[in-house]
Amino acid sequence: GNSVTQMEGPVTLSEEAFLTINCTYTATGYPSLFWYVQYPGEGLQLLLKATKADDKGSNKGFEATYRKETTSFHLEKGSVQVSDSAVYFCALTGRVNYGQNFVFGPGTRLSVLP
Amino acid sequence: KAGVTQTPRYLIKTRGQQVTLSCSPISGHRSVSWYQQTPGQGLQFLFEYFSETQRNKGNFPGRFSGRQFSNSRSEMNVSTLELGDSALYLCASSPKPGETQYFGPGTRLLVL
Numbered sequence: 108g109n110s111v112t113q114m115e116g117p118v119t120l121s122e123e124a125f126l127t128i129n130c131t132y133t134a135t136g137y138p139s140l141f142w143y144v145q146y147p148g149e150g151l152q153l154l155l156k157a158t159k160a161d162d163k164g165s166n167k168g169f170e171a172t173y174r175k176e177t178t179s180f181h182l183e184k185g186s187v188q189v190s191d192s193a194v195y196f197c198a199l200t201g202r203v204n205y206g207q208n209f210v211f212g213p214g215t216r217l218s219v220l221p
Numbered sequence: 222k223a224g225v226t227q228t229p230r231y232l233i234k235t236r237g238q239q240v241t242l243s244c245s246p247i248s249g250h251r252s253v254s255w256y257q258q259t260p261g262q263g264l265q266f267l268f269e270y271f272s273e274t275q276r277n278k279g280n281f282p283g284r285f286s287g288r289q290f291s292n293s294r295s296e297m298n299v300s301t302l303e304l305g306d307s308a309l310y311l312c313a314s315s316p317k318p319g320e321t322q323y324f325g326p327g328t329r330l331l332v333l
Contacts, residue, residue, distance in 0.1 A: 141321070150225075150311055150324040196264065200319050208277070208319045211253065213263045 109134040109201045113212035116194075120187055120219050121149035128182040128215045131173075138199040140164075140173055140180040145194045145214070154182075154195070187219045222248055225229045225314050225325035233331045239300040246293050252276075254296040254322060255287060258309040267310075270295055271318050299330075302324030307332045 114129040132138065139158045143151040155164030160175035169184045180197060197212040226245045236238050238268075246253050255267040266279040270289035287297040299306055309329050313322035 126268060150227075150326045151313075153323065156321060200321075208269065209266070209313075209322055211256075211264045211266075215309075216333075 109138065109199060109210045111197050111199055111210055111212035113195075113197050113215050115213075115215070116216050117216040117218055120217070122189055122219055122221050123186045124219075125219070126184040126187045126191075128195055128197075128217070130180045130182065130212060132178050132180065132197075132199050134199055134201050134210075136201060137175075138201045139199070140171070141198040142171055142180070143196040143198060143204070143211075147193070148194065150169075151196060167180070187217070189219045189221050192217055192219045225312055227310075227312050227325040227328050229328060230326065231329050231331075233333065234302050235333050236302055236304060238302050239298065240302060240310075240330060241296055241298045242310055242330075244295045244297075244312030244314075244325060246295070247323055248311075250314035250316050250323075251287055251293050252315045252318045252320070254313045254315075255295070255297050256311040256313065257281075258311055258327070259290055259307075263290065264311070267297065269318065276318060279297065304332050304333045 110133045141156045142154040144154045145151045155166040156166040157173040163172045171182045193218045194214045196214045223331045228243045252271045253270040257265045269277045273289045284300045289295045309327045311327045315322045
């Protein structure tokens with residue numbers, strides 16, 4: 108079945124450091140890929156998405172490129188801020204009629220220190 | 222457009238009781254999914270409803286049930302609560318299954 112693998116956290120960075128959170132997936136067909144962010148005490152917010160190979164999703168300085176050849180969707184940000192401290196989830200949605208549609212990774216906790 | 226709303230936001234129950242949580246999706250969204258989030262198990266899929274029909278169900282015991290109404294609002298029920306049911310319960314809506322999901326703030330349930 109479909110699955111998402113994320114790098115294990117927690118990830119601790121200093122402010123203005125470069126961020127990469129790795130995400131790889133296994134899916135049948137051509138899934139859409141997502142990054143969600145969860146701030147403390149809140150629900151998940153959609154951060155960015157990409158619906159086909161080579162698409163780049165971007166938002167709030169975060170970027171991720173849909174790489175079909177490596178089945179990856181790594182999240183990057185050039186300069187993190189303390190306010191980026193949160194848990195980040197990679198997710199995919201697969202074929203509508205094939206089992207659970209939305210599959211989430213385990214989440215990666217990011218802590219940014221001033 | 223108003224986002225996904227969940228009520229109540231916080232709930233304290235004792236073992237053996239039952240609880241009902243409510244979710245109102247974004248206007249026009251007909252698919253609602255429920256997730257349980259705990260520190261140890263992460264985000265786990267409970268079930269998905271579309272047009273009042275359960276489309277998918279996760280690996281949870283029968284004590285967990287849900288339903289969806291004709292206005293797309295959804296409820297989930299947990300009977301005979303156990304300590305391990307303490308969690309954040311998240312609801313997400315999308316226009317149709319397989320489309321981008323938008324989450325509510327969650328209901329935090331504490332079972333004593």
